[in-house]
Amino acid sequence: MRLLKTVCLLFASGLLLTSCKSEPKKEMAVVDNSSIYIKGTIEAELTSPPFVPAPVGNRTAKKLLIDMEILEKEGTMTDGVQYVYWTFGGSVPGSFIRARVGDEIEFTLSNHPDNKLPHNIDMHAVTGPGGGATSSFVAPGHKKTFSFKALNPGLFVYHCATAPVGMHIANGMYGLILIEPEGGLPKVDKEYYIMQGDFYTKGATDEKGLQAFDMTKAIKEDADYVVFNGKVGALTGDNAITANVGETVRLFVGNGGPNLTSSFHVIGEIFDKVHIEGGSMINENVQTTSIPSGGAAIVEFKVEVPGTFIIVDHAIFRAFNKGALGMLKVTGEENKKLYSGVKQEGIYHPEGGTIQTMPNNDKKKVAVSNVEKPLAKKIADGKQLYMTTCFACHQAEGQGIPNAFPPLAKSDYLNADVKRAVGIVLNGKTGEITVNGNKYNSVMTKQTLSEEEVADVLTYVYNSWGNNKTNVSVNTVKEVKSSH
Ligand code: HEC
Ligand SMILES: [Cu+2]
Numbered sequence: 001m002r003l004l005k006t007v008c009l010l011f012a013s014g015l016l017l018t019s020c021k022s023e024p025k026k027e028m029a030v031v032d033n034s035s036i037y038i039k040g041t042i043e044a045e046l047t048s049p050p051f052v053p054a055p056v057g058n059r060t061a062k063k064l065l066i067d068m069e070i071l072e073k074e075g076t077m078t079d080g081v082q083y084v085y086w087t088f089g090g091s092v093p094g095s096f097i098r099a100r101v102g103d104e105i106e107f108t109l110s111n112h113p114d115n116k117l118p119h120n121i122d123m124h125a126v127t128g129p130g131g132g133a134t135s136s137f138v139a140p141g142h143k144k145t146f147s148f149k150a151l152n153p154g155l156f157v158y159h160c161a162t163a164p165v166g167m168h169i170a171n172g173m174y175g176l177i178l179i180e181p182e183g184g185l186p187k188v189d190k191e192y193y194i195m196q197g198d199f200y201t202k203g204a205t206d207e208k209g210l211q212a213f214d215m216t217k218a219i220k221e222d223a224d225y226v227v228f229n230g231k232v233g234a235l236t237g238d239n240a241i242t243a244n245v246g247e248t249v250r251l252f253v254g255n256g257g258p259n260l261t262s263s264f265h266v267i268g269e270i271f272d273k274v275h276i277e278g279g280s281m282i283n284e285n286v287q288t289t290s291i292p293s294g295g296a297a298i299v300e301f302k303v304e305v306p307g308t309f310i311i312v313d314h315a316i317f318r319a320f321n322k323g324a325l326g327m328l329k330v331t332g333e334e335n336k337k338l339y340s341g342v343k344q345e346g347i348y349h350p351e352g353g354t355i356q357t358m359p360n361n362d363k364k365k366v367a368v369s370n371v372e373k374p375l376a377k378k379i380a381d382g383k384q385l386y387m388t389t390c391f392a393c394h395q396a397e398g399q400g401i402p403n404a405f406p407p408l409a410k411s412d413y414l415n416a417d418v419k420r421a422v423g424i425v426l427n428g429k430t431g432e433i434t435v436n437g438n439k440y441n442s443v444m445t446k447q448t449l450s451e452e453e454v455a456d457v458l459t460y461v462y463n464s465w466g467n468n469k470t471n472v473s474v475n476t477v478k479e480v481k482s483s484h
Pocket of ligand 1: 116386389390391392393394404405406407408411413414421424425429430431432433435440441442443444445447457458461
């Protein structure tokens, strides 16, 4: 059977070669998807992981309407560890989109009014500037629509591309869009959606509580968690994906990154087919496939024997110590001819489920001194704080983001009143304000900083970007605090 297939393939490619030589124009016409005619309009079905919408099948190309909502929300990274995820459609990865080549996709991106930040979307399936990013930048409480024609079939990543881009991706802003070829993908029995991502937290791996994003670790690519579908255990135990013996399973696998390449592997299975990098080339009989950050792969295999098959990033410390571990549970008749051994479910459970780390010793020192730090030291410390706490909104050069976050650079509002600025950092701020002639009516959340940190960060801000060089003392912060 395999031999016959190979012979046919050789024969077919031989034919192709000859026809290419004699009629190259005709070959070109077949791959020009820009002129595929669209007929009718439908709304896209969107699903959260690990599920995917129904196959496109052999429907004609259409205008496909997609409505996606961005939600910033707290979720569970692992037992006892909370994290504020930024999501496309409420899940990490974001909703799965299924379309076909030639579809004209009209995409509406809504940024929920309770969100704190502007976002956008860069879809790798888009042929156009920024993959849509330039046309979809949207502030909280707004929505934006743009459209594109799906020219190339394949499995594509989409992600947020708002500055700081790495931070938006690290907080979970990625997902997959599948563009099926003409006639659809071959039918299989089970299809699932898995996407890897790396996460960076202020505390060490498994340190309890609500964990903030850590920019320094992200830049060092020193991940605390490497997970499938946004959290440790999203695909284990009761959340495992399932199949029956004899079925063919297709996994749409993406890697959001932001940093790490996935060595994607299913322990005890061999991928019969891999659409390399999510494109049209198919490799066969693959053990581990490499999925770059911002890339994808489609893997397919028939499950012949029952058992629990462990899905891992085969950079294996990530699997056993950082969470990159899922399960495919296959039920059905044993087949002793194919596999005679004793089924040992659980042998690949993560070691105790947690990492063996030493307790975190570098407890923050409590400021006791009454002596004010030298100005240069305050500015240096303040800058570090600014780059981890304030810059997500006010931006690296204090320039802010129009209509969303006021500037701190040359801000008349800031320079007019130091105590008011201290109050804002201590208590947050809502309600309309005017900065450099522009109105803002948004929310700045209360920052949980010590008095010394408030003094440092504001001193840095006042001594940067053309501001009035005020040295904010800890005493001023204390005064403002006690007057509330
Ligand atoms: C989550 C986003 C966010 C973060 C983080 C944030 N701010 Fe703000 N900030 C805002 C918003 C929004 C406003 C305007 C509030 C309003 O409309 O009432 C604001 C207003 C201000 C203002 C007064 C307006 C101006 O431009 O002079 C100051 C000063 C300020 N922030 C300083 C800081 C400092 C310092 C930090 C870090 C310690 C910080 N902010 C962190 C969103 C943020
Ligand atoms: Cu974003």
